[in-house]
């Protein structure tokens with residue numbers, strides 16, 4: 001009896017200590033970045049489109065999510081770059097905003113929310129069947145007034161929370177295509193940058209200060225393009241060139257905002273470079289297939305869509321693209337390149353300002369259970 005009680009005591013002591021230690025660890029992390037708010041398109045959508053009526057693209061069916069455990073509305077086989085970012089920050093995955101407001105009314109989340117919607121653009125006219133960026137930002141505005149105030153109790157606490165949180169914005173590729181017609185050009189890039197600036201200023205006016213912004217991926221190299229090129233697999237130079245005008249201007253916009261707005265601080269992430277590097281040096285990453293999608297495994301005619309229960313490749317880690325979107329492996333490579341070896345994210349001083357200096361490579365590496373990435377570490 002006595003021994004049993006002692007054991008019980010020991011166990012509860014250990015448990016208390018453990019809880020204490022883990023809460024210390026948690027508060028250390030939350031001092032860094034308390035929350036991750038995500039905006040943009042299918043690269044980072046974590047399930048919002050699943051809640052939209054009549055949307056023609058959703059990814060809430062098998063084989064999407066096959067390496068996540070279940071389809072979630074993510075446009076890949078597993079985790080998105082936003083998920084890897086959350087792992088890196090020591091935060092839970094940011095849940096889809098529409099899922100919170102529709103099915104779990106009034107749920108209080110103070111570690112970040114995802115507003116991204118596949119197919120959306122910076123411009124409202126790009127695809128109005130999606131949650132366009134303006135509407136995503138309005139969602140955040142409602143979050144500040146309702147969810148955050150409820151969770152953090154005072155306006156001061158909300159303001160502090162928002163200013164310390166990370167705002168990840170990944171948008172712009174869909175704007176380059178309007179009703180399937182490519183419209184990228186030098187002139188369009190100037191217009192799109194101006195419009196993007198208005199949205200970033202709106203987020204700033206709501207209290208956002210720390211920004212992580214992706215440039216636009218090389219859509220000319222997406223399977224939807226390269227499967228029809230001659231020779232097959234060749235990127236459309238016309239599309240990549242049209243996009244590069246925007247990509248060249250984006251870092252200047254971010255620098256300008258950092259100079260003009262007190263407290264504004266950014267990290268620019270070169271998503272284009274990450275994808276081009278995997279395309280050009282696939283062996284370095286254990287990738288074998290850089291043109292064909294994993295799903296569908298066999299493309300019939302021009303239909304490159306990954307349909308429910310479509311046949312898909314077995315070795316997903318050896319593919320750059322799951323459908324027209326990157327595989328989980330490509331997303332993980334992106335995260336490591338940005339946060340660990342800093343080869344696609346700049347300026348370095350801001351990365352250090354955002355993220356603790358302790359190496360979280362372990363966490364990123366371990367979050368991926370299948371095999372070792374050979375990046376030379």
Ligand SMILES: *[C@@H]1O[C@H](CO)[C@@H](O)[C@H](O)[C@H]1NC(C)=O
Pocket residue numbers: 128
């Ligand atoms: C959506 O876009 C279509 C095509 O550009 C347009 O005809 C329609 O009026 C728009 N709907 C809304 C609600 O803006």
Ligand SMILES: *[C@@H]1O[C@H](CO)[C@@H](O)[C@H](O)[C@H]1NC(C)=O
Pocket residue numbers: 216217218240241243244247248272273276
């Ligand atoms: C992507 O990156 C490559 C190599 O870094 C560059 O030559 C190209 O212009 C970029 N393309 C776009 C669309 O930004």
Ligand SMILES: *[C@@H]1O[C@H](CO)[C@@H](O)[C@H](O)[C@H]1NC(C)=O
Pocket residue numbers: 228301302
């Ligand atoms: C398939 O796409 C190519 C290139 O976009 C186009 O030239 C061809 O007409 C398309 N074929 C069909 C059957 O739609």
Ligand SMILES: *[C@@H]1O[C@H](CO)[C@@H](O)[C@H](O)[C@H]1NC(C)=O
Pocket residue numbers: 361362365366368369371372373377
């Ligand atoms: C990465 O993960 C693999 C498999 O989980 C492990 O064998 C390897 O040692 C890890 N590498 C580092 C640097 O943590």
